Every structure is written in structure tokens, then in C-alpha cells.
Amino acid sequence: xxxxxxxxxxxxxxxxxxxxxxxxxxxxxxxxxxxxxxxxxxxxxxxxxxxxxxxxxxxxxxxxxxxxxxxxxxxxxxxxxxxxxxxxxxxxxxxxxxxx
Amino acid sequence: xxxxxxxxxxxxxxxxxxxxxxxxxxxxxxxxxxxxxxxxxxxxxxxxxxxxxxxxxxxxxxxxxxxxxxxxxxxxxxxxxxxxxxxxxxxxxxxxxxxxxxxxxxxxxxxxxxxxxxxxxxxxxxxxxxxxxxxxxxxxxxxxxxxxxxxxxxxxxxxxxxxx
Numbered sequence: 001x002x003x004x005x006x007x008x009x010x011x012x013x014x015x016x017x018x019x020x021x022x023x024x025x026x027x028x029x030x031x032x033x034x035x036x037x038x039x040x041x042x043x044x045x046x047x048x049x050x051x052x053x054x055x056x057x058x059x060x061x062x063x064x065x066x067x068x069x070x071x072x073x074x075x076x077x078x079x080x081x082x083x084x085x086x087x088x089x090x091x092x093x094x095x096x097x098x099x100x
Numbered sequence: 101x102x103x104x105x106x107x108x109x110x111x112x113x114x115x116x117x118x119x120x121x122x123x124x125x126x127x128x129x130x131x132x133x134x135x136x137x138x139x140x141x142x143x144x145x146x147x148x149x150x151x152x153x154x155x156x157x158x159x160x161x162x163x164x165x166x167x168x169x170x171x172x173x174x175x176x177x178x179x180x181x182x183x184x185x186x187x188x189x190x191x192x193x194x195x196x197x198x199x200x201x202x203x204x205x206x207x208x209x210x211x212x213x214x215x216x217x218x219x220x221x222x223x224x225x226x227x228x229x230x231x232x233x234x235x236x237x238x239x240x241x242x243x244x245x246x247x248x249x250x251x252x253x254x255x256x257x258x259x260x261x262x263x264x
Contacts, residue, residue: 002106005209007143010110012205014136016198017117023194029126029172033133036164037117040140043152051147054224056233059149060241063234066159067245071252073164077171078256090177 007048014041028080028090032073039069106146113139126178130168137161151227 021034
């Protein structure tokens with residue numbers, strides 16, 4: 001038997017590392033990867049609660065989160081490739097204008 | 101036994117995440133992220149979620165990481181942040197905010213924990229039960245998810261169309 005708090009603690013630590021990645025790294029690719037890490041830590045918390053309350057609903061929520069994450073990565077990386085074609089870099093400090 | 105398994109997997113997940121954060125090469129970062137996703141998949145198995153274990157491995161470890169690696173290698177952007185950032189003050193501020201977040205979590209976890217995660221029921225979330233819930237109670241979100249995927253597909257194709 002593992003206390004729920006340990007799973008939630010692990011999830012929170014992973015989320016914090018993801019936040020640090022978004023704040024510290026300058027490459028848009030790394031920011032994307034950190035966002036994926038944060039989504040995963042949230043999923044871990046949801047699955048933990050699903051187990052604690054013996055309910056299947058939270059796991060279905062995780063299923064939808066994974067679906068949306070896949071769509072988000074596809075669109076995001078497509079945008080990144082387009083930006084790279086114009087600016088020849090993925091550094092987010094250079095992406096200062098909305099106009100393409 | 102379960103605690104040992106959890107501890108080892110949690111440590112692997114944390115190592116993967118931290119290595120992803122500090123690795124300079126984007127390819128290495130993606131591979132460390134893969135390690136982290138694999139560890140989280142094992143945790144899903146510990147939490148009696150075999151369906152999500154499979155989905156995690158197929159979608160995250162399979163599709164998303166491959167997409168990341170593909171884009172990194174396509175762009176040749178492995179080391180794309182060598183030049184010094186012009187926002188130097190961000191680093192200490194980010195570290196302070198992360199420390200605050202971890203501090204809050206530790207404070208919350210200090211409250212007496214009574215709930216445990218374990219094997220109360222044998223299989224409350226077998227793939228059969230997930231499918232039953234997904235296709236009855238949650239049928240509308242399921243259709244919306246299909247629409248979201250279709251929209252992403254059309255969006256990507258439209259973005260990369262050559263303007264004639």
C-alpha cells in the first residue's frame with residue numbers, strides 16, 4: 001500500500017520540472033517537451049485519484065487529455081517548422097511578432 | 101514490494117525529467133523524455149490502469165516522441181540556444197518560483213495522509229469497463245475528440261500547403 005500523497009508528490013515534482021523547463025529553456029522545441037511533461041504529471045495525478053476512488057471516469061479524462069496532447073503536438077510542431085523556415089531558428093526570444 | 105517498485109520507478113521518472121531539463125542537445129532531451137514516459141507508464145500499471153499503460157506507450161512513447169525526434173532532426177536544431185539570452189534575470193526568478201511551488205507541495209503533503217493507493221478492487225478499470233463507460237456515458241466527448249483530431253489533421257495540412 002502506497003500513500004496517495006507519494007504519487008501526488010511525484011506528480012507535483014514532475015510538474016515543477018516542466019514549469020522550470022518552460023521558464024528556463026529558450027528553444028521552442030524544449031518548451032514543447034516541457035509542456036508534454038506537465039501534461040503527463042497531471043495525468044499521473046488523475047490516474048492516482050481514479051485508483052483511490054475506484055472510479056473509471058478519471059481514466060477516461062486521461063484518455064481525452066492524451067488525445068488533445070497528440071493533436072496539440074502535431075499542430076505545434078507544424079507551426080514550429082513554418083517559423084523555422086522563415087527565421088532559421090527555434091529560439092523563442094526571436095519570435096516577437098504575430099505577423100507571419 | 102510494491103513500495104520498492106514505486107520508489108525505483110519514481111526515481112527513474114525524476115532522473116529522466118531532470119536530465120531532459122538540463123541536457124543541452126535536443127535529441128538527448130527527447131530521449132530522456134522517452135525514459136520519463138516509460139517510467140510513468142509503469143506507474144500506470146502499478147495504479148491498475150492497464151489500458152492507459154498501453155495508450156501511454158503507443159501514443160506518447162511511440163507517436164509523440166518520434167514526432168519530436170523527427171522535427172529536431174529535420175530542422176537540425178539540436179543546439180539552438182547557444183547564444184546568451186537577453187533576459188538573464190529570468191533564471192533566478194524561475195528557480196525561486198519553482199522552489200515556492202515545491203515548498204507548497206511539501207506543506208500540503210505534511211498534512212496527515214490517510215488514503216492509500218493499492219489493491220482494494222481487482223480490476224475496476226479493465227479495458228472492457230473503460231470501453232463501456234467511453235461508449236455510453238462519455239460518448240459525446242468521444243465524438244468531440246474525434247473532431248479535434250480531424251481539425252488538427254486539416255490544420256497541419258493547410259499550414260504546409262505551398263501557396264501557388
